[in-house]
Amino acid sequence: MAEHERSGEPQGPRTGAPEKSSVGVHGITETVKYAREEMGPVRGVRTLLALNQVDGFDCPSCAWGDPPPGERKHAEFCENGAKAVAWEATRKRVDAAFFAAHPIAELRERDGHWLESQGRLTEPMHRAPGATHYAPITWDRALRLTADRLREMEDPNRAVFYTSGRTSNEAAFVYQLLARRLGTNNLPDCSNMCHESSGAALSETIGVGKGVVTLEDITDHADLIMVVGQNPGTCHPRMLTALEQAKRRGAKIIAVNPLPEAGFGRFHNPQNVRGLAGPGTQLTDRHLPIRINGDLAFFAGLCKALLADEEAAPGSVLDRDFIDRYCDGFEQAAEAWRALDWARIQELSGLSRRAIEYTAADGMNAANVIVCWAMGLTQHRNAVPTIREIVNFLLLRGNIGRPGAGPAPIRGHSNVQGDRTMGIWEKMPDAFLDKLRDEFGFDPPRAHGLDTVDSIRAMRDGKVEVFFALGGNFAAATPDTTVTEQALANCKLTVHVATKLNRTHLCVDGGEALLLPCLGRTERDLQDGVDRFVTVEDSMAMVHASRGKLLPGSPQLRSEVAIVTALGRELFGDALGWSAMGRDYSVIRRHIEHVVPGFHSFEARVAQPGGFMLPRGPHDSRTFPTATGKARFIVNPITAVEVPAGRLLLTTVRSHDQFNTTVYGYGDRYRGVKGGRRVVFLNDHDLHDLGLADGDLVDLVSDYPDGERRAPGFRATRYPTPRGCAATYFPEANVLVPLDSTAEISNTPNSKSVIIRIEPAHAPTR
Incomplete structure (x- = not known):
């Protein structure tokens, strides 16, 4: 075939002309069509109207922030968010009969779209060693099998616990607790593949490994917004509404991206008649078609241009008071910028000196500047230096620590930032581990664990026996597909907590595999006779509740929290209170209060409409918890991939x-x-x-x-x-x-x- x-x-x-505008009537018709086909008309409308509402559930798609409660629309979602919900809330089912009819070898021949489009997993499934098919298994047997395989290992570091960015705060916290109680910090997650570079650069330069910009900073205060290495029209469509608000207020928007994108053109806002019937809003003032991996040279050129203008007219460009009071390393950085060659900057960036200096002038004329970016910047050899150079650019004019200014890495998955906050990281600092020890009475391991790439290497080399995935599609998301699929097949046991079948579940060879079906974000989570809610953290560090509304797709579905706590009880007994945490998520939130900074009075504050914001020292008080106690200018030699x-x-x-x-x-x-x-x-x-x-x-x-x-x-x-x-x-x-x-x-x-x-x-x- x-x-x-x-x-x-x-x-x-088949290919045709790309579109030059976004959303509009076509976006609405696509949303309605897709929701109707997957969920049915009545159920679809009811479900979508609960999406991103205060008393509803958080979108399982991107991590874009929500407007304040009083400003949310009835349809507070985008086309892709609606598709994510419909994909999860589909009426299609993958049950034991499906697996009996389709051997694993046959399923391997199908692509990811076909596999997921078959529907929701309905019951635990087991692939026995050497078996050709998945077959049903009870929950008790599946959990006992997993616990037995983990106990059989001579070294807990022969297990890897992977986390998807959709996992809730509560599930992530008990998951990292389970891994560390077992004795390992092997906690790779999808951050390792997307914004790890952002966290590394921001931690070094401003002392906080996440953005410090709020939605209000973008909509109400920024004078210049630079969207760099990001395609909001496809990857974060609700961001277009925020950009439109900023644009109508008078902000300038510059897109820096190798490809022109529809989201950089006219935006036809589906929330109002003017957006649908009128000409739409031209969002970007300028698109800079930068060479792939030319961003480091571009931002270095901006810094060089600003410095030259300052030295030509001292006191007219740079915020010297901010630099002197709050920063260090400026003189070394300035010396490096003076030495840069414009010909080299132009060669590496693919942009003219005139275009770069023109953009620098925009930065100089703007009182408040925000730089947004996504994976177009983070997945390069020089990603960390590139993001450090963005911080340099912002620091030159004091664009951190006031409304409408700062760095804004835009996260891709709905709680990937929250998972890291909850301790899903192979290198959590000792301060977190000390609090975990004090709260639960055991000493967590201190040696750093494996990240995603190192986990693949370890599996490839036969150093991992058990791979446990809390959501995600590991084999499809990671690099070097052939190597990764074989690495997974090398494990004695793979365990996948999932809503749908995907290609990772088929990476089996001689070992065993378990599929453990879980509740989706859209579904009611009934524990001990009470509807439970979970919490998430968005890209703007807002923590809020999420409550599913639909009946579960199968009576056998369990929540991620219930699965993890049941495994903890099977492994360790109930000394840490696994049963109580599984029955009542407020117990988990009380533990989080004691372990994770910024979560005091967690239960009370998350009950407030819209939730609460975590502390952002650089933004709120211009405090920078770096190695030097100040925001840091860092010299970044300009490089790009030599082709x-x-x-x-x-x-x-x-x-x-x-x-x-x-x-x-x-x-x-x-x-x-x-x-x-x-x-x-x-x-x-x-x-x-x-x-x-x-x-x-x-x-x-x-x-x-x-x-x-x-x-x-x-x-x-x-x-x-x-x-x-x-x-x-x-x-x-x-x-x-x-x-x-x-x-x-x-x-x-x-x-x-x-x-x-x-x-x-x-x-x-x-």
Whole structure:
């Protein structure tokens, strides 16, 4: 069979002109159609009207902040958020009969979209060693089997506990407690693959590993908003409403991104008649088509230009009072900027000196500046230096510690920031571990554990026996797909707490695997006869409650909290109070109060409409808990990926019909793609130089010292990318990313800068 027939993907993507505006009537019709097909009309409307409401449930999609309670619309969601809800609340089911009819080998031939579109998992399933099918297993047997395999290990560090960013605060807290009670800090999570670089850079420069900007800072106070390495129209669509509010107030918005995106054009706000019937709001004042991985050089150029203007007219540009009172390292950084060569800056950034100086002038004329970014910056070799240079740019004019100013890493998954706050990190500081010890009466391990990339290496090398995943699609989200799938298959036992079937669940060889079906964000969580709620933290450090409204998709579904606490009780007995925590989540929140800073009076404060904000010292009081007690200018030598002649630099992107690894359909309306995902976007000059025509079928090949990797059967598509730069979809291109190609310091995979060559298509192979 051809690959598209095995996967379920239609034969051959078709491409047309990309859209230059976002949302509007088309977005509404797509939302309604999708919700009706998956949930049914009445159930769909009832469910969507509870989405992101004060007494409803938090969107299981992105981590964008919610407006204040009194300002929320009845339809407080975007197209992709509605699809995420419909995908979870679907009426389709994957039960024991499905697994009996489909051997694992057959399911491996299907792609991720087909697997997830079959519906919700309904009961625990077990793949016995060497078995060809998953078969039903009781909850008691599944938990006992997991506990037995964990006890059999000679070293607790031979277990890995992975966490998805959708996991609630309560589930994340008991999960990290279980791992540390077992004796390991092997707690990789999806942050390792996305914003780990942001956390490393911000911790070093301002002392807080997360953004310090609020939604109100963007909508009400910022004069200049720079959106860098981020596509809000697809990845964080509700951000467009906030940008529109800022724009109508008079803020300037600059997009810095290799590709033009529909979300940078006219926004047709579906919440009002003017947005739907009128011409829409042109959101960005300027789009800078930066070279892939040219952001470090660009921000260094901004700093150089600001410094030059200050030295030409002392006291007119830089905030010297702020720099002298709150910062250190300025003189060393200034010396480095003076020495930079403009020709080198232009070469690495792909932007002209005039464009950079013009942008610097915008920064100089703006009283308050916010820089937003996402994974377009974080997944490069020099990601941490790049984000440190963004902080340098903000510090020069005191753009941290006042309304409307600061760094704003925009997180991709709904509680990925909260999971880290709760202790899901392989390198939690001793202060957290000390409080955990004092609260629970055991001494947690202190040696740092494995992050995501190091976990794959350890599994590959036979050093991991048990892999436990609390949500997520590990094999699809991680780099070096072939290596990762085999690494998972090396484990004696893999355990997956999940709502739907995905490709990770099929990475089995001689070992055992368990599928443990859990409640989704949309569903009621009844424990001890009482409806329970959980909490999440958004990108703006707001903590709020989430309450599911739908009846569970199966009587056998359990909450993530219930699954983890039941396993804790099976492993250790009830000395730590696992049973009480599983029955009543307020018990967990009382423990969190005592362990996690900023959560005092947790239960009372989260009961307030909209929840509460965690402390943000750099923003609120200009306190910087760094190594020096001050915000730090850091010298970052400018670098970029050197691409050999005849090669291109590839970045990965999401389609508009996708969230993370979940693909809702085979199209990308905003980029003009229909009926498939295996397309590679190329500059017209590069197509000509490679002897290709628009529509030719090609293979993408990455050639690194450890060998060649090939992604076959992509359609070359003319697109306005910078010359020498190409783009294609994640996760299809993950096979091209070497496991050992990671960012300095953060160890994040370099998925946004992959050196490739393009060849005429070979016979397609998986």
